[in-house]
Amino acid sequence: MVVWKKLITPVDATDKTPYQRSFYVEGGNFTYAGIVSTSIKSILKQMGLPADVVRKAAIVSYESEINIVSYAKKGVIKLTVDSQTIQIEAIDEGPGIPNIDLAMQEGYSTADQKIREMGFGAGMGLCNIKNYSDTFNISSEIGKGAFLKMIIDRH
Amino acid sequence: MNIETIIKELNLKLRSATGDLKKNISGGYTGDLLSDVMANSHEGDIWITRQVHQNIVAVASLKDHAGIILINSCEPAKDTLERAAQENIPIMVSDLSAFELSGKVYDLLAKKD
Numbered sequence: 620m621v622v623w624k625k626l627i628t629p630v631d632a633t634d635k636t637p638y639q640r641s642f643y644v645e646g647g648n649f650t651y652a653g654i655v656s657t658s659i660k661s662i663l664k665q666m667g668l669p670a671d672v673v674r675k676a677a678i679v680s681y682e683s684e685i686n687i688v689s690y691a692k693k694g695v696i697k698l699t700v701d702s703q704t705i706q707i708e709a710i711d712e713g714p715g716i717p718n719i720d721l722a723m724q725e726g727y728s729t730a731d732q733k734i735r736e737m738g739f740g741a742g743m744g745l746c747n748i749k750n751y752s753d754t755f756n757i758s759s760e761i762g763k764g765a766f767l768k769m770i771i772d773r774h
Numbered sequence: 775m776n777i778e779t780i781i782k783e784l785n786l787k788l789r790s791a792t793g794d795l796k797k798n799i800s801g802g803y804t805g806d807l808l809s810d811v812m813a814n815s816h817e818g819d820i821w822i823t824r825q826v827h828q829n830i831v832a833v834a835s836l837k838d839h840a841g842i843i844l845i846n847s848c849e850p851a852k853d854t855l856e857r858a859a860q861e862n863i864p865i866m867v868s869d870l871s872a873f874e875l876s877g878k879v880y881d882l883l884a885k886k887d
Contacts, residue, residue, distance in 0.1 A: 678813065
């Protein structure tokens with residue numbers, strides 16, 4: 620069994636260079652779904668960032684992680700923290716999103732029955748990401764994957 | 775109101791005793807859609823749900839919930855308990871429905887405040 624806490628490395632809050640870390644996410648594996656966002660939350664908490672900023676980052680990283688697990692083959696979540704912002708990028712290899720406008724609609728979901736039974740796939744994930752990031756970009760290439768970039772202001 | 779008190783008052787069965795049972799409960803949220811709980815619940819909430827799989831622990835941990843109560847005598851999955859131990863999240867079981875349990879928790883929280 621993976622011990623979650625081991626994924627978290629100490630963070631030097633006095634370091635002025637941007638902090639960067641990438642996390643691998645396996646598609647289809649719900650066993651570890653949430654492990655990356657839990658790590659990201661702990662890192663940001665350790666940095667002493669304000670609670671509401673950590674809360675927003677936890678929500679957007681969780682939803683993007685669940686999206687990769689639910690729909691993609693695999694993906695990477697990249698965390699960058701500089702003096703002004705927290706940037707979270709979710710890059711996946713998968714089917715991509717055929718219609719982004721439709722995918723962004725509250726309640727729209729292509730999730731299968733198994734995913735829905737677990738309480739995922741309610742068509743709220745992308746809306747949550749949009750609502751809880753200060754800047755949100757989404758793009759996709761059919762048959763290749765999706766790319767999400769979320770920026771949260773630190774102040 | 776803390777976890778220990780709510781267990782006594784509502785006759786809950788504690789299934790993962792690793793969390794801090796003195797942890798204060800400041801509110802509550804009832805829901806089975808994880809994105810809904812992520813967006814709308816708050817730190818210190820007691821989360822009432824029918825979901826028993828291990829992903830509920832990640833949600834409760836990310837949202838700093840005081841604990842999770844499973845309804846209708848639903849038991850947590852084995853890996854849910856393992857993860858709850860790692861994340862220090864108390865999980866309890868009630869034989870009441872979501873509606874009845876939410877009402878009782880609401881009353882208790884209102885009374886104690």
